[in-house]
Amino acid sequence: MSRMSVIAKVWIEEDCITCDACQDICPEVFQLTDETSQIVAAVRVDGQFDRNTGGSLLKANFGEEFAEYIEEAAEACPVEIIKFEVAGGAAPAVEAAAPVAEVAPVAEAVTVSAGTSDALAAVFAGDRALTILFGSQTGNAAGLAEKTAKLAANYELNANVVDMEGYNPASLVGAKRVLIITSTWGEGEMPDNAEDFWQGVNSSSPALAGVTYSVCAIGDSSYDEYCKAGIDWDEKFSALGGTSIQEIQLCDVDFDEPWSQWVNSVLPRIACVDGAGAFQESLVEEMIAYGAGGDDSVSSGDFTPGTVSMAEISVSIELFRYCPSAAESGWDNISCSIPAHATVEDLLIAIQQDVDGSLAFRRGTTGGTPTTGIFVNGRIVLADLARISDVIDSKGTLKIEPAPGLPIIRDLIVDLSGYEAARARAEPWMRADPREGARLLNGAAVGTMDASSATKLHQKSDILSYQLVQSMSDTSIYDKSYEGPGVHLQQWLRAEDPRCGEEQRKNIISSLNETDGVWAEADLSSIARYGSDGKLAARGLNEARAHLLNTSDYSGKHGRLVKWYGRSVKWTGNVNETTLYRQVLGPLGLVSNIFNGVSARMVLGFTRNGGPPIRGIQGLLMPPAGVGKIPNMINSKVDAHHEVVSLFNEIDKRF
């Protein structure tokens, strides 16, 4: 049997005959009870005393110190029930627990260039897996990890980029080469995606004696705890027995250059770690030359997107179902495991293939197909773009429903015909007026939009799916005549397009100002909450409203509301609701609450939870905008009110 470096864990299976052999060989690890041999608590990470069928790791020093004796005890066991798992490689002649599959890149055949030495060829012939773990708050570390993976191919390494979120600390035990790229968050804290992993490593203390590693830390030197997360990882790996192949690289906010130095140095070195985990230092120079290559296949740093792998997670799914023929709806409950980086569409496809072939949903053609809108855990997302890890809740559940605000055809498929019909009526497509073309001096035709306008228009219209925007309004299901924000946004963006014909622009503005136009949206904040598309849409629709108000001289209820809201703030610094009621609803509208029950509810003390009775009396005397507010409304002004007036006068004198 070959000498093994470290035992990661050892356990006793059933049917021990209590022969004492193991305890005689290694009493530090094995101890007999009346019924069975057990693994002693002192050597285990979990501190328990039992057969260790749960697979607790051995503390780092014990796994190394007693490796030989554990092997010997296993061989000596007459009923062969002592099992163990080796750190940094598969255990011979034992049925070790399967290594965690999250980062198990398949060893690929490597074609070695001619002229490579036998020694280097031998290194290339072994396992070439490289695990690149990233801890990233804003995406910078994730980007560097992907770039590092691309460059690793130059050294015949099979790199696997792994998000620390969800990564199992036990998986480190089987890895030979690990690179860590991490940012530091706040005052020396781990990035959010690394926190659980960090805690996991600290609590389980996996034995890393077979792991060769290096750390690239990103930070901001203006903070006291500069690059602390990376330093913590470096120290932790070292404390757990890992071998640092290169000193930690600290990168300030301009991280590209130091990262580049680190990666160009560390990759050839870690590439010289052979399949057995031994560092072949004499091959470094040759490896550097090999990586530099000189042939066209070497990656020079102009990167295509890499692939991020995440661990498989267990998911409990609540899936909305609707059968149109039976007119019945309900929920399916499904549990399964799926990689966290899979999309919701991947999950639905898996359910369709393995659980219920009748499940209906729209499949995308590429990531981000506009019609794949779906409602998952309260989020409106595109099924072929949203990753499971981005939408799953803390309990591991996914509630999947059709996109809201639209009729359901079957299961998760919504009827977009209403949206399309409204769009057809709105005619948001380009209808330019005839005009003469313009040419440069060299005769080349130029567009009719200057660069600045084009940029602005692009920024405003950078929407992934107008169908999705259509679903974002909380209003649309309560107002069937409302054409919807997705349609109106397209109209407004067309009106903003300088290439749009004057007649079309006029028609669009008129259409937006109708009762089913942009004013039909009761609350733009319900749209703004749905990610970047929602923010852009709410901003665009607000701009449309501003344009309509400015061109209509604040007429109509909406115009009067905005005008008098602004005026009351300018006059006092506060909002005067009584003024608003009077001006927006008119004198009769002002007293309407007396008759519709609103004032009655206030006066009788059923609202405002029984405030001082004087408020009710005030409400009777000065109805009806709200009990108790009248004196404040009339009299109160904020301190230094002239400053507010000045602000209004500086920015907008219309009020």
Place this chain on the structure above:
Amino acid sequence: MAKVAYYPGNTARAASMEVEDCIVPLCKTLGIDLVEIPKASSDGGNIISQASTKLQHSLVARNLALAEQKGIDIMTTCATSHSIMCETADTLAADSIYASQLNNLIARTSGIEYSGESKSRHLLHYLVEEIGLDKIRDAVVNPINLNVAGYYGSNMQREGACGGDDIFLPSYLEQLITALGGVPIDFELKCQSVGAPSLLTLEGTAMAMTAAVLCDAKQSGADMMVSACTISHSNLDSYQSRAGKLTGKDTAMPVVHLAEIVAFALGHFPDRFAQLRTRSLLIGS
């Protein structure tokens, strides 16, 4: 003692005096030192922004600058105001040229500037994240002992405005209700808008949205509702009978503001709390 600048929002010192009544004793009990910013004006309520986003941003930036002058954050009881302040701070942080323009204006008119240091905190987030549920639980004198539906609304449930809570599946209100001795009732529409900005202009739609929220909470088993949004509270409370009448839905349910329910549980206004219990358990409205 934790120190924050108090921003009551647009209505807490007018139509929603119940919030103003409760916030002071509540904070005193929990050791929160409220600092007045008497120069602070309305934030525009997302209404002024429909005419001029820049004007609304400048009003809000001035308010934030006033708090910044005192070296503290702002705490508000209104989800709409909180959302507006967060949006303004985010916009200025993302666009330094625009921030510089606004700061020039504010400096010219008020002699102050907003650097981005002071941030807005909603009362809910402040209680859960800064004060802590354990401390609140320990301070409870009159446990709520009712089935309470927590209403968040749509304003502060967006990126950058909901603290450490989940944007789409929030739970802070439920955690707080539990700490106050109540039974939180989860309901589908707790983040849906009630159309408060359009109450005067789209009454039918706003009433339908209000009725849907109340009806959903009631059908989910709630005895009463607590609102984290001052302006939505008005729709949900004062207008609930109107909403029920227009839609034919069962909307009758006591609705109180977050500041009220916390103050009641901490032992303030026991007469009003008794009245609330009577309304919740006997009258149902």
